[in-house]
Amino acid sequence: MKAIVIDGPNQIELRDVEKPVCGPGDVLIKSAKAGLCRTDLELLNGEVPDEWVSYPLIPGHEWGGTVAEVGTDVTELAVGDRVVSEGMIPCNRCKRCKEGATNLCENYDQLGFTRPGGCGEYVVAPRHVVQRLPRDVSFESAVLVEPAAVVLHVISRVMPLPGEAVGVVGIGTLGSIAVQILRLFGPRALIAYGIRTEELDFARKMGATHTVNVAEQDAEETTHKILGEGVDVIVETAGSPQAVRTALDTVRGGGRVGVLGIAGESARLEIPSDYFVAKDAAVVGAFSYTTSIWSRVLGLVNNGLVNFDPIVTHRFATRDFSKAYELMDNRGTEAVAKIVLEHDQSISA
Numbered sequence: 473m474k475a476i477v478i479d480g481p482n483q484i485e486l487r488d489v490e491k492p493v494c495g496p497g498d499v500l501i502k503s504a505k506a507g508l509c510r511t512d513l514e515l516l517n518g519e520v521p522d523e524w525v526s527y528p529l530i531p532g533h534e535w536g537g538t539v540a541e542v543g544t545d546v547t548e549l550a551v552g553d554r555v556v557s558e559g560m561i562p563c564n565r566c567k568r569c570k571e572g573a574t575n576l577c578e579n580y581d582q583l584g585f586t587r588p589g590g591c592g593e594y595v596v597a598p599r600h601v602v603q604r605l606p607r608d609v610s611f612e613s614a615v616l617v618e619p620a621a622v623v624l625h626v627i628s629r630v631m632p633l634p635g636e637a638v639g640v641v642g643i644g645t646l647g648s649i650a651v652q653i654l655r656l657f658g659p660r661a662l663i664a665y666g667i668r669t670e671e672l673d674f675a676r677k678m679g680a681t682h683t684v685n686v687a688e689q690d691a692e693e694t695t696h697k698i699l700g701e702g703v704d705v706i707v708e709t710a711g712s713p714q715a716v717r718t719a720l721d722t723v724r725g726g727g728r729v730g731v732l733g734i735a736g737e738s739a740r741l742e743i744p745s746d747y748f749v750a751k752d753a754a755v756v757g758a759f760s761y762t763t764s765i766w767s768r769v770l771g772l773v774n775n776g777l778v779n780f781d782p783i784v785t786h787r788f789a790t791r792d793f794s795k796a797y798e799l800m801d802n803r804g805t806e807a808v809a810k811i812v813l814e815h816d817q818s819i820s821a
């Protein structure tokens with residue numbers, strides 16, 4: 473089968489590799505589409521810490537496809553089922569897994585990082601991470617379940633109450649998803665903070681009631697003009713020290729800040745050490761997602777409560793992967809949210 477393979481930092485190619493073998497408790501899935509994520513670019517650049525990655529690797533931790541084979545122990549999935557798979561593969565035996573914090577599994581394993589992912593034509597995944605997709609849910613929506621699970625994870629940690637004023641910093645894929653999910657809580661205002669006019673326009677389409685261009689406007693002052701005070705809850709999705717700073721500055725005293733962006737190991741943020749006490753603010757980070765959160769996101773998608781299709785802005789055939797990586801690396805002024813790679817479905821087993 474064909475697969476995109478990252479052999480090591482800055483070494484990537486599309487080539488023929490062995491089709492993976494389906495074990496007794498596994499499902500072999502013909503991958504339809506795989507999302508490209510900033511982390512994939514970091515994998516290519518060799519910027520992901522060693523403990524999370526083992527080269528050579530087939531990337532693709534956001535993906536969906538069709539069941540091609542089921543292991544002998546798998547009874548409730550069948551060939552031809554459309555499915556989506558968690559990227560994280562929790563062991564379900566360790567202390568953290570038993571507590572439900574599968575994102576902190578002590579036996580870390582993840583498709584596209586330590587196991588072959590959705591950028592290969594076929595992927596083997598253990599049965600317990602695979603879930604069926606209804607007919608009317610597109611594979612592109614399936615691709616976005618993974619990033620949406622990361623978003624819902626942080627939102628669940630700063631749990632907005634109905635009628636609160638909420639904010640989202642950064643309107644890429646994660647921010648666009650955050651706007652859609654936060655809308656479900658019935659906020660009195662939903663403010664999007666971004667640096668490009670295009671992305672702020674997009675945020676309004678996704679359901680933001682107000683937008684603040686932080687490249688041109690003072691975020692704190694503008695927020696006070698809109699609300700008369702800071703936001704109750706804010707979610708940072710941009711992955712930069714400035715974005716975290718914007719979130720900390722715009723939340724009201726006693727508010728909650730959720731941080732999920734990854735700015736890179738060398739990024740530093742300096743804040744007054746009395747910030748937390750003086751502002752009486754709760755600031756929480758959220759790493760990845762749990763199985764339980766993943767299932768909830770799938771519920772939102774399957775019941776039509778969110779529509780992720782418009783968030784896919786660019787599509788490339790797998791053979792044009794280098795163009796996709798190039799766009800991810802250098803997006804210019806264009807509004808680029810999710811980039812999706814499509815496998816050639818005319819190729820059979």
Ligand SMILES: [Zn+2]
Binds near residue numbers: 509512533
């Ligand atoms: Zn990702």
Ligand SMILES: [Zn+2]
Binds near residue numbers: 562570576579
């Ligand atoms: Zn575990």
